[in-house]
Amino acid sequence: MKATGGSDDAKRRAGERAAAEATDGMVVGLGTGSTTAYAIRALGQAVNAGLDIQGIPTSFQSRQLALSAGIPLTSLDAVDTVHLAIDGADQLAGRHCIKGGGAAHTREKIVDAAAERFVVVADRTKQVETLDHPVPVEVIPEAWTVVTDDISNKVGGAATLREAERKDGPVVTDNGNVVLDCEFGEIRDPAMLALDLAAIPGVVEHGLFINLVDTAFVGTDAGVEEQPF
The missing domain is CATH 3.40.50.1360 (Rossmann fold)
Structure with missing residues (x-):
């Protein structure tokens, strides 16, 4: 995104x-x-x-x-x-x-x-004033479905696999991973959300810079x- x-x-x-x-x-x-x-x-x-x-x-x-x-x-x-x-x-x-x-x-x-x-x-x-943009989360490819479920069930977000625009399949990062764009609405406590996302197995890095x-x-x-x- x-x-x-x-x-x-x-x-x-x-x-x-x-x-x-x-x-x-x-x-x-x-x-x-x-x-x-x-x-x-x-x-x-x-x-x-x-x-x-x-x-x-x-x-x-x-x-x-x-x-x-x-x-x-x-x-x-x-x-x-x-x-x-x-x-x-x-x-x-x-x-x-x-x-x-x-x-x-x-x-x-x-x-x-x-x-x-x-x-x-x-x-x-x-x-x-308050962050509300979807948070990109870089994920090991094999883990994207598990991470998607964890983001929904444990963090309360809605994750969507980012699709490539000019090729079939997902966007692939320079590190060989995929990206989930995660909707949370208004992010009242970005520091806590950053910790929650980082704790999910399979997450390489998230886009919250705290x-x-x-x-x-x-x-x-x-x-x-x-x-x-």
């Missing part, structure tokens, strides 16, 4: 503003999605102008975009520190967000959580709002 919405100009402003946070010597986590793509392109332009950074991509998509933009790449196990991670969100409520519209949330969460500073780029349509967001750059038609948390 890929989140959409917001003008391209607002997304571009947010992405370019976040890219300006990168300075020489930084290792930068490169998220996945349409808004983050603007940040990656802006970082590439800065690298071509002399900025000395290394990027850690969180998906095949972000890796290919970073390579085409000329950003030198590294990996999480090859560095001591990730100084900055830039990523989008399907929905944002303060320091919590939901990710996984592009089925890359497992690698995104690993990099974003490892970063000294995690910056979310978004437009106004992604901000809410207390991870340090700053949001929110693009608007007039500019960019910086929101520190």
Whole structure:
């Protein structure tokens, strides 16, 4: 389930503003999605102008975009520190967000959580008071039916296997797993839901990013709002 919405100009402003946070010597986590793509392109332009950074991509998509933009790449196990991670969100409520519209949330969460500073780029349509977007859950393929039942019976959600748009069968992540999109309605206690989902056998990772967001750059038609948390 890929989140959409917001003008391209607002997304571009947010992405370019976040890219300006990168300075020489930084290792930068490169998220996945349409808004983050603007940040990656802006970082590439800065690298071509002399900025000395290394990027850690969180998906095949972000890796290919970073390579085409000329950003030198590294990996999480090859560095001591990730100084900055830039990523989008399907929905944002303060320091919590939901990710996984592009089925890359497992690698995104690993990099974003490892970063000294995690910056979310978004437009106004992604901000809410209370999270209520479907939560993507990456699952071992053999376990998806069992996990679906557990989400219904133990957590009170409705899980749907995400189907691919241009191939028969489900979406397959970069890790070789499948994704369940799980409806919970308004999520009043996202931290507890995160724990409940993580405890289900067969779940690789869920799309609730709890207390991870340090700053949001929110693009608007007039500019960019910086929101520190």
